[in-house]
Amino acid sequence: xxxxxxxxxxxxxxxxxxxxxxFIRSIYNSALTxxxxxxxxxxxxxxxxxxxxxxxxxQMAVEWSKATMEKYNFDKVYLQEIxxxxxxxxxxxxxxxxxxxxxxxxVNMLALGGSIGTEGLLxxxxxxxxxxxxLKKAKRSAVEGKIVFLNQPMDEQQINTFKAYGGCxxxxxxxxxxxxxxxxxxxxxxxxxxxxxxxxxxxxxxxxDSIKKIPAAAISTEDAEILSxxxxxxxxxxxxxxxxxxxxxxxxxxxxxxxxxxxxPNQIITFGGHxxxxxxxxxxxxxxxxxxxCLEALRILNELNYQPKHTLRVVFFMNEENGNxxxxxxxxxxxxxxxxxIAALESDRGGFAPKGFHCDGSEKQIELLKSFKEHFxxxxxxxxxxxxxxxxxxxxxxxxxxxPLFGFVPDSQRYFDFHHAxxxxxxxxxxxxxxxxxxxxxxxxxxxDKNL
Amino acid sequence: xxxxxxxxxxxxxxxxxxxxxxFIRSIYNSALTxxxxxxxxxxxxxxxxxxxxxxxxxQMAVEWSKATMEKYNFDKVYLQEIxxxxxxxxxxxxxxxxxxxxxxxxVNMLALGGSIGTEGLLxxxxxxxxxxxxLKKAKRSAVEGKIVFLNQPMDEQQINTFKAYGGCxxxxxxxxxxxxxxxxxxxxxxxxxxxxxxxxxxxxxxxxDSIKKIPAAAISTEDAEILSxxxxxxxxxxxxxxxxxxxxxxxxxxxxxxxxxxxxPNQIITFGGHxxxxxxxxxxxxxxxxxxxCLEALRILNELNYQPKHTLRVVFFMNEENGNxxxxxxxxxxxxxxxxxIAALESDRGGFAPKGFHCDGSEKQIELLKSFKEHFxxxxxxxxxxxxxxxxxxxxxxxxxxxPLFGFVPDSQRYFDFHHAxxxxxxxxxxxxxxxxxxxxxxxxxxxDKNL
Numbered sequence: 001x002x003x004x005x006x007x008x009x010x011x012x013x014x015x016x017x018x019x020x021x022x023f024i025r026s027i028y029n030s031a032l033t034x035x036x037x038x039x040x041x042x043x044x045x046x047x048x049x050x051x052x053x054x055x056x057x058x059q060m061a062v063e064w065s066k067a068t069m070e071k072y073n074f075d076k077v078y079l080q081e082i083x084x085x086x087x088x089x090x091x092x093x094x095x096x097x098x099x100x101x102x103x104x105x106x107v108n109m110l111a112l113g114g115s116i117g118t119e120g121l122l123x124x125x126x127x128x129x130x131x132x133x134x135l136k137k138a139k140r141s142a143v144e145g146k147i148v149f150l151n152q153p154m155d156e157q158q159i160n161t162f163k164a165y166g167g168c169x170x171x172x173x174x175x176x177x178x179x180x181x182x183x184x185x186x187x188x189x190x191x192x193x194x195x196x197x198x199x200x201x202x203x204x205x206x207x208x209d210s211i212k213k214i215p216a217a218a219i220s221t222e223d224a225e226i227l228s229x230x231x232x233x234x235x236x237x238x239x240x241x242x243x244x245x246x247x248x249x250x251x252x253x254x255x256x257x258x259x260x261x262x263x264x265p266n267q268i269i270t271f272g273g274h275x276x277x278x279x280x281x282x283x284x285x286x287x288x289x290x291x292x293x294c295l296e297a298l299r300i301l302n303e304l305n306y307q308p309k310h311t312l313r314v315v316f317f318m319n320e321e322n323g324n325x326x327x328x329x330x331x332x333x334x335x336x337x338x339x340x341x342i343a344a345l346e347s348d349r350g351g352f353a354p355k356g357f358h359c360d361g362s363e364k365q366i367e368l369l370k371s372f373k374e375h376f377x378x379x380x381x382x383x384x385x386x387x388x389x390x391x392x393x394x395x396x397x398x399x400x401x402x403x404p405l406f407g408f409v410p411d412s413q414r415y416f417d418f419h420h421a422x423x424x425x426x427x428x429x430x431x432x433x434x435x436x437x438x439x440x441x442x443x444x445x446x447x448x449d450k451n452l
Numbered sequence: 453x454x455x456x457x458x459x460x461x462x463x464x465x466x467x468x469x470x471x472x473x474x475f476i477r478s479i480y481n482s483a484l485t486x487x488x489x490x491x492x493x494x495x496x497x498x499x500x501x502x503x504x505x506x507x508x509x510x511q512m513a514v515e516w517s518k519a520t521m522e523k524y525n526f527d528k529v530y531l532q533e534i535x536x537x538x539x540x541x542x543x544x545x546x547x548x549x550x551x552x553x554x555x556x557x558x559v560n561m562l563a564l565g566g567s568i569g570t571e572g573l574l575x576x577x578x579x580x581x582x583x584x585x586x587l588k589k590a591k592r593s594a595v596e597g598k599i600v601f602l603n604q605p606m607d608e609q610q611i612n613t614f615k616a617y618g619g620c621x622x623x624x625x626x627x628x629x630x631x632x633x634x635x636x637x638x639x640x641x642x643x644x645x646x647x648x649x650x651x652x653x654x655x656x657x658x659x660x661d662s663i664k665k666i667p668a669a670a671i672s673t674e675d676a677e678i679l680s681x682x683x684x685x686x687x688x689x690x691x692x693x694x695x696x697x698x699x700x701x702x703x704x705x706x707x708x709x710x711x712x713x714x715x716x717p718n719q720i721i722t723f724g725g726h727x728x729x730x731x732x733x734x735x736x737x738x739x740x741x742x743x744x745x746c747l748e749a750l751r752i753l754n755e756l757n758y759q760p761k762h763t764l765r766v767v768f769f770m771n772e773e774n775g776n777x778x779x780x781x782x783x784x785x786x787x788x789x790x791x792x793x794i795a796a797l798e799s800d801r802g803g804f805a806p807k808g809f810h811c812d813g814s815e816k817q818i819e820l821l822k823s824f825k826e827h828f829x830x831x832x833x834x835x836x837x838x839x840x841x842x843x844x845x846x847x848x849x850x851x852x853x854x855x856p857l858f859g860f861v862p863d864s865q866r867y868f869d870f871h872h873a874x875x876x877x878x879x880x881x882x883x884x885x886x887x888x889x890x891x892x893x894x895x896x897x898x899x900x901d902k903n904l
Binding site for chain 1: 613805807830834869
């Protein structure tokens with residue numbers, strides 16, 4: 001190789017790297033100095049609020065999202081119609097411990113999403129299990145006719161709190177089925193929250209067609225501790241009423257914004273989070289932060305006049321929490337239109353300080369992700385590894401088997417303080433932490449567009 | 453080398469590494485599952501509260517610290533007497549913008565620590581400078597007789613907020629001297645806080661003997677924005693009263709606990725934070741978290757029956773905020789006793805999620821720190837680099853030039869939301885983030901003891 005050619009190649013390589021680093025710096029500067037993320041999230045949380053699929057608030061969230069996207073001069077903004085489950089909490093929801101010694105003790109309780117109601121007062125002796133496996137091993141005679149209390153705590157020794165959540169998830173998802181198999185009247189779970197506090201955490205649960213449906217609710221971790229302590233001293237009854245119920249499927253929408261690719265408009269980079277939330281709090285971290293991260297990333301790329309090679313498409317998915325109909329419908333729809341999905345990225349782990357990105361993909365795709373790490377070191381991000389993408393983008397693998405899925409990874413320590421709880425409100429999102437996430441995702445989308 | 457010997461060495465190396473990793477895991481488990489840190493910090497914040505040097509609260513903090521240490525069965529707990537400055541805010545402190553158009557607008561204001569009072573109402577025209585350098589370049593005629601308003605914001609584009617703080621620090625430290633040089637009556641600074649909010653942030657400032665002392669105070673970032681906007685439309689007066697003043701130096705104490713080294717009791721590993729705080733909020737992050745981190749680290753090592761080779765000594769330094777007399781006195785005292793200080797570590801960057809440790813030391817000492825990184829990767833810590841130790845342990849370099857100083861590095865994003873402000877209260881410290889810091893420092897002290 002001639003020396004001049006070598007120098008040219010070296011120089012152009014360094015130049016490209018430097019150009020990337022300058023552009024990424026400008027993305028971050030925009031996010032941190034003139035960002036719209038914090039105000040957009042405030043408005044979503046306060047002007048719309050909690051927005052469970054099928055609710056009036058979810059419909060208002062769709063309107064809000066479309067109007068907000070339309071302010072930002074993207075090439076296209078549109079709705080994609082989907083069908084979603086429709087479950088409502090109703091107006092009556094209360095639970096008490098009834099003790100011979102202490103009388104009635106009211107607890108902080110939320111029905112689990114999808115649960116049937118109690119049809120008036122439901123009361124019975126309550127029996128505690130410290131682990132779902134203990135319930136599975138119990139005799140029918142010990143459980144029949146009682147209310148089962150699943151008091152399995154999240155493992156504080158897990159450093160990453162999502163691992164602790166995964167270890168407990170089954171008490172919420174499968175508790176009702178397992179308790180009903182043994183003839184229980186209802187199931188009460190300890191909230192899947194990390195701290196001991198007064199906030200109950202709701203979330204999805206499921207029934208099986210062959211097993212009788214029983215009501216399921218979560219009580220706060222503090223109430224779980226109190227109930228457990230009381231049960232160590234005497235037999236107790238639990239009294240509850242819930243009039244939650246399911247309705248026929250409703251129409252709803254994914255909300256989509258895009259900048260058309262200049263070279264390959266049919267090659268799509270999809271990024272987003274979920275617009276729906278549970279019906280408590282304001283869905284600030286879960287997943288208001290995630291949709292705003294992605295909207296702001298696209299807004300900044302647009303503001304900086306970035307001309308993408310591929311079409312950059314932000315999707316606010318509806319119905320991640322109890323059905324994932326937004327993600328499923330989107331994957332099929334895109335395939336049927338003859339699009340080529342070349343990468344997807346999701347933010348659904350809260351608006352905390354960014355640590356990195358994970359990749360669900362081939363070795364080569366994971367290597368590509370790792371090659372990006374150097375660009376993020378000045379932004380204090382170090383975690384670029386194989387891992388989970390996200391629930392909404394998951395179905396894309398079915399339609400596009402080669403697609404790499406990227407998951408945004410913020411710090412996890414505070415996420416399960418707020419997850420699915422009344423405390424998941426705007427005030428618990430830090431402005432800078434949110435903005436750093438926007439910078440990270442904008443930079444990642446830029447690098448993907450340049451390198452794919 | 454014989455193969456058997458090679459295997460023995462290899463095996464013992466792997467064994468030692470594995471033993472370290474098991475022990476570090478047990479330190480973390482203790483911190484996360486049975487920790488005392490959160491309750492100890494609650495008690496320090498709520499039962500003692502803000503504790504500026506020379507105050508009754510500082511004396512109560514000394515008593516509280518000694519009593520708390522004595523509960524934990526260390527080998528020694530004792531006080532080290534020091535002299536500290538004594539400044540009090542007094543009972544009157546208020547500031548107003550006076551506008552011809554809008555009347556009086558009250559601001560959220562705190563005198564800077566060490567400031568003189570106003571001796572009754574002080575009022576004058578207020579003149580804004582966006583940077584301390586602009587004030588330095590101003591003409592005396594423009595400033596004389598007025599109140600100077602230094603409205604230099606922290607740079608949001610800095611990723612690490614301590615760099616943004618460093619860039620603004622001079623408006624607080626030197627603002628009064630520079631304004632007085634040009635004949636100003638008083639100086640008002642924009643608080644060194646990152647968010648735009650209502651909390652004023654106090655902090656240290658200084659005078660020079662040859663320059664006339666003038667009152668100095670900080671207003672909230674929100675008030676600074678309002679004042680600046682109003683000044684863009686009309687001339688304004690500022691009205692203020694403060695009766696803060698300095699008193700003669702007072703007696704106070706560093707509070708010390710130690711476990712005596714089994715091999716080299718005269719070789720000391722010092723670790724700590726500062727017990728004093730400013731006189732607003734509760735000193736929760738600054739530096740309640742730091743002293744509790746270190747106390748909890750020693751408590752856990754003791755609970756696990758760890759027998760250190762060197763003496764492990766926790767020092768709750770008094771007076772870091774306005775004189776550093778605790779740090780200075782300790783360094784001299786230790787030298788005079790004929791001790792050998794082999795390493796020191798400080799936690800004074802808040803109780804946030806740990807990112808790593810910095811080392812102020814030789815290349816070899818920094819290499820040693822870097823060799824520890826692998827032990828911390830399972831705990832999501834990645835930052836093991838050359839950097840600052842801490843203010844309290846800084847003077848040890850004067851007495852022990854070879855000593856490596858280690859600084860605990862937590863995430864910095866939220867620190868300047870609370871620093872020196874009324875919002876630095878216990879409720880803004882997250883339990884898990886605090887506990888992870890205790891695990892990190894306990895593990896670091898263990899590794900230093902084993903490897904020095």
